[in-house]
Amino acid sequence: MPHASVDFGEIDTGHHATIGKNLRENGIDRAQAHIYGGDLFTEIPKTNEYDFILTNPPYIDPVQRNRIQKSVTDYEPSKALFGGKDGMEYISRIINEAPRYLTNYGVLYLEHEPEQT
Numbered sequence: 134m135p136h137a138s139v140d141f142g143e144i145d146t147g148h149h150a151t152i153g154k155n156l157r158e159n160g161i162d163r164a165q166a167h168i169y170g171g172d173l174f175t176e177i178p179k180t181n182e183y184d185f186i187l188t189n190p191p192y193i194d195p196v197q198r199n200r201i202q203k204s205v206t207d208y209e210p211s212k213a214l215f216g217g218k219d220g221m222e223y224i225s226r227i228i229n230e231a232p233r234y235l236t237n238y239g240v241l242y243l244e245h246e247p248e249q250t
Contacts, residue, residue, distance in 0.1 A: 141168045142177055145210075173223070174230050182236050189244040190223035191216040220246060 139161070141152050149168050156166050169176040173190075193201060195215045205214070216223045224245055231241045 137165065139166045140177065140181065140183070141166065142171070142173065143168065144170065144172055145212075146170050173226055174234065177234065179233070181234060182239070183234055184236050184239050185242065186231050186235060186239070187242045188227055190227060192220045192224055192245045192249065194218070194220035194246075220249060224249060 143149060143152060149170070152168050153163070156163060171177075191212060191214055193214045193216060195217075197220070198206075198215075201214065224243060227241070227243060235241065
């Protein structure tokens, strides 16, 4: 999709350099991509519209900590894994906020646990 533009929203600014590196390594022109910080949509301009929003928020219920492999908890920060009560804190916010950023036929893809459907 050579004419597509892609925006990234990443709360941890320490990961912005990695996103930039991945863009370079995949030959994506930085003019086609923008990296935003902030909590979910807070730094993304209200005028931006998207055909697709793809998100992998923290969605694990902290009570279900025993379901996670040790290799995950050893290397992933808690804020990247645990999504508040029932794992739904970020999911609920995304579902509520995403429509104002989607085009008329835009689609939201959201990673979650099966029981959160």
